Amino acid sequence: MGADDKGKKEEIITAEYKIHLHCQECARTIKKHITSIEGVHKVDANVGGGKLTVKGVLDPAKILKVLEKKSHRKVELLSPLPKKEDKKDDKKDEKKKEPEVKKTVIKVCMHCKDCEGELKRRLLTLEGVYSVKTDMKANTCTVEGIIEAEKVTKFIQRKLHKKAEIVPPKEEKKEEKKEEKKEEKKEEKKEEKIVTYVIYCPQGYHCTLGSDIFSDENVNACSVM
Known part of the structure; x- marks a missing residue:
């Protein structure tokens, strides 16, 4: 050896x-x-x-x-x-390392067309930004690329001196509302539950069914005739 x-x-x-x-x-x-x-x-x-x-x-x-x-x-x-197997492994590694393209909506104030144009022009200079769409009426801009959303907001605040906030996706809000409604319905159902009893009484007793069968306040509760 x-x-x-x-x-x-x-x-x-x-x-x-x-x-x-x-x-x-x-x-x-x-x-x-x-x-x-x-x-x-x-x-x-x-x-x-x-x-x-x-x-x-x-x-x-x-x-x-x-x-x-x-x-x-x-x-x-x-x-x-080099061996073909090595090339295949290299290609797999390259595919895994490819960053994911994301769309981020950012809330930022745009007073006029000049503000809108300046914002778009500046954002397109950032590395990792592929496209920028602005909506002056809604005061939002949609950034598409591989850049992190936090970097975009910091860039706007530092370079353009504007307040910038990330707008959460609408789908997440809808899911949260659905979960809240489900929880509310469950609580309502719990409150509406009524416990009923079936009691066989001997002669001389008058009985009613209900959760208040043993209550002193119920005039129809179990009593001696």
Whole structure:
């Protein structure tokens, strides 16, 4: 097992990259950076063909990152190609990380068309804001994007010196009202409950049914005839 592990660690890999090199000076600078990396044995640059070959005990993906960082250009790994499974996993991670687009309604005072235009123009400069719709009559603006609602209100207060409040969704209000009505109905039903009794009386007694059967105030309660 130990010998096999050593063999795997010392496996020499030849990686080929596609990179745009302006001149021999650019090629020498790139070669200098890559040669200084531990495990790299040899670096060959083809300026005319736009290719760079790196040989050694190395990770092709790590070399790719170094090339892009040092050259400030997009670099493509020609060989060895990464496994397809790794690409699928990367795509899944990218999909998971995609932020959710939200619509937020904000209450803000707009005196005139100039105020309305200024508000819309300023909000569209915010990163993460995709669209802005204003309603001057209702004094509201609807912001669509991936930005947090709190950031929008703070921006309006700080930059436009206007009071801004987030308007809660109508659906939430309706649900709250429905729950309140249900609770009220339950309480009313509880209050309206009447307890009834069935009592078999011997001769000489007159009985009535009801929750006040044993009450002294009820003239029709159980009594001796």
